[in-house]
Amino acid sequence: MCAQTLPSAARANAVAIDRDSRVLVSLADGGLCGYGGSAALEQYLASLIAQASSEAERRGAIERIMSALESVRDPAGREFLIATVQNAGIDLFAGAKQAGAVTTWRLLGPVPWDNDKNTLDKKFVKDPEVKLNRPCKIAGGNLTWDRYVTVDANGWLT
Numbered sequence: 001m002c003a004q005t006l007p008s009a010a011r012a013n014a015v016a017i018d019r020d021s022r023v024l025v026s027l028a029d030g031g032l033c034g035y036g037g038s039a040a041l042e043q044y045l046a047s048l049i050a051q052a053s054s055e056a057e058r059r060g061a062i063e064r065i066m067s068a069l070e071s072v073r074d075p076a077g078r079e080f081l082i083a084t085v086q087n088a089g090i091d092l093f094a095g096a097k098q099a100g101a102v103t104t105w106r107l108l109g110p111v112p113w114d115n116d117k118n119t120l121d122k123k124f125v126k127d128p129e130v131k132l133n134r135p136c137k138i139a140g141g142n143l144t145w146d147r148y149v150t151v152d153a154n155g156w157l158t
Contacts, residue, residue, distance in 0.1 A: 092151040101155030
């Protein structure tokens with residue numbers, strides 16, 4: 001774990017992680033401090049479990065990572081968090097496997113929608129000739145199929 005001395009007091013509940021995985025701290029004097037990058041964040045998360053000195057601390061670390069998993073939407077970030085917990089010996093997919101649920105999806109979107117022009121059965125892609133490795137041209141834009149992994153026991157996307 002790494003400790004940093006702040007130039008002034010931090011505001012309450014004023015720590016965030018930006019899209020480049022830097023830790024941002026809002027200071028009481030109006031300043032803003034940023035630390036690390038994605039490598040620093042990944043190292044910190046992996047060390048949370050490894051440095052736990054008791055089973056209670058280990059469970060707490062895993063709960064923190066699982067809590068982050070609920071809010072992270074970036075596929076690479078989700079897969080990193082999942083791998084961190086899996087590397088700790090916890091099978092996040094056990095419930096889904098037992099239920100026969102799908103955990104790895106390919107998602108396309110956001111698809112523009114017009115209630116006046118679109119019917120519920122409108123096709124936006126040439127199903128069943130979908131090519132996951134190629135972008136789809138929809139409403140003048142190109143959308144790509146993104147991999148998304150869920151750990152929900154029913155395979156639901158959250």
